[in-house]
Amino acid sequence: MMLNGKNAARWGAGVMALALVAGGGGYWLGQRGGSPATEAGSTQVERKILYWYDPMVPAEHYDNPNSLSSMGMKTIPKYADAAPDTGPGVSVDAAAKQNLGMRVVAAEMGALPSGLTVNGTIDFNQRDVGIAQARSGGFVTRVYARAPGDVIGAGAPIADLQLPEWGGAQGEFLAVKRLGRPDLTAASRQRLRLMGMSDTLIGEVERTGRTNGTVTIRSPIGGVIQTLDVRPGMTLAAGQSLAQVSGIGTVWLNAAVPEAQAGLVRTGQGASATLAAFPGETFAGRVAAILPAAQADSHTLTVRIELVNRGGRLRPGMFAQVIFAGDGKPALLVPSEAVIRTGARALVMLALPDGRYRPAEVRIGREGGGRTEVLAGLAAGEKVVSSGQFLLDSEASLTGIAARPIGGGQ
Structure with missing residues (x-):
């Protein structure tokens, strides 16, 4: 078949168009045929x-x-x-661990810091108290310049008393002595002693031959006058108290120990105190008594420590910090923040070897320096969660995971 020039040109253009269309279609089909495989290999399946x-x-x-x-x-x-649970525990992925800031530490043997630090106040030693009394009825002739709060020495005069009964007894003694009967004289002298007269006063009466019914009442001990109930001219009955004096040679330091830590203190235990009034100085003593009643408002026990008061520098009412000496015994310790206290029991969150976590019941003891003693329920080397354990415990409770009981096998 013959084509003229014009028809030939048209035929050539049509062939070119078909070729272009075929080529483009083949390229498009090739791309469409490879797309599913490419997308499957390059795109991750989204998690539901x-x-x-x-x-x-x-x-x-x-x-x-x-x-x-x-x-x-x-x-x-x-x-x-x-991933479904495969054992008794809570599984946490790495991202959640990082978000929760979880920290895991191992239970280890060690010693708690030697000491329990509490607050206390200085008080008078109530065992060191002196009472000045009238041994017989009479009246006050003189009162020395004393007042409550004064610090006086032993034997310091307080008041002069006129005791008529003493004067009569001394006259009888002198009359018996003139009889020249040693046995009667000795009996009469003994009667004066029983009435409260000193040997010095009896000797003076015997030497001078004159009665002396005036007596000076003196402080039996040195210390601080607490009460002074005597005035010039007042009448006194036998046995009436004139003054009360508290000694200051030793003082009591009453420390307030929380009842939760009362088991750390015992009678005879060493203690030391520091006071703001004497910076850098430590006063040492021992626990003299643990009072039997607790303070209902503060839930504390009063521990009494006796301190030597050299120079009378420790004054009742002063505030002090008290440190009780520890026993230094080794114990199994975990961070205090790792312990979950529910009120009925104490728990820790165990970090199991397979990356899971399970609560375990423990019995705890003393606490100090940010660490708590574990008495039972945990073994040395076992790992516990010290941060984020409350979230793990709530998840374990929600999924019904029981805590490992004490003695359930470490």
Whole structure:
């Protein structure tokens, strides 16, 4: 078949168009044929999210990632393909560990810091008290310049008393002595002693031959006058108290020990005190008594420590810090923040070897320096969670994971 020049040109253009269309179509088909495989190999399958929740309150479920829980915390997703539990414990992925700031430490043997530090106040030694009394009825002729709060020495005069009964007894003694009967004289002298007269006064009466019914009442001990109940001219009855004096050679330091730590203190235990009035100085003593009654308002026990008061520098009412000496015995210790106290029992969150966590019941003892003694329920080397354990405990409770009991096998 013959084609003219014009037809030939048209035929050539049509062939070129078909070739271009065929080429483009083949390229497009090739691209379409390889796309599913390419997309399957390069795109990750998205994980299905069941809901969003806060690990602190896992019972609350939310339907969007921007929700805030009742605790005010941002929620995290709960995936449908999360690995199922395979043992008695809570499984936490790496991202959640980082978000919770979890820290794991091992229980180890050690000694608690030697000492329990509490507050206390200085008080008078109530065993060192002197009473000045009238041994016979009479009246006051003179009162020395004394007042409550004065510091006086032993034997310091307080008041002069006129005792008529003493004068009559001394006259009888002188009359018996003139009889020249040694036995009667000795009996009469003994009667004067029983009435409260000193040998010095009896000797003076015997030497001078004159009666002396005036007596000076003196302080039996040195210390601080607490009460002074005597005035010039007043009449006194036999046995009436004139003054009360508290000694200051030793003082009591009453320390307030919390009842939860009362087991750390015992009678005879060493203690030291520091006072703001004497910086850099330490006063040493020993526990003299632990009072039997606790303070209902502060839930503390009063521990009485006796201190030597050299120079009378320790004054009742002063505030002090008291440190009780520890026993230094080795104990199994964990960080105090790792212990979950529920009121009925104490728990720790164990970090199991397979990356899971399980609560364990423990019996705890003393506490000090940020660490707590574990008496039972844990073995040395076992690892516990010291941060974020409350969230793990709530998750374990929600999923019904029982705590390992004491003695349940470490």
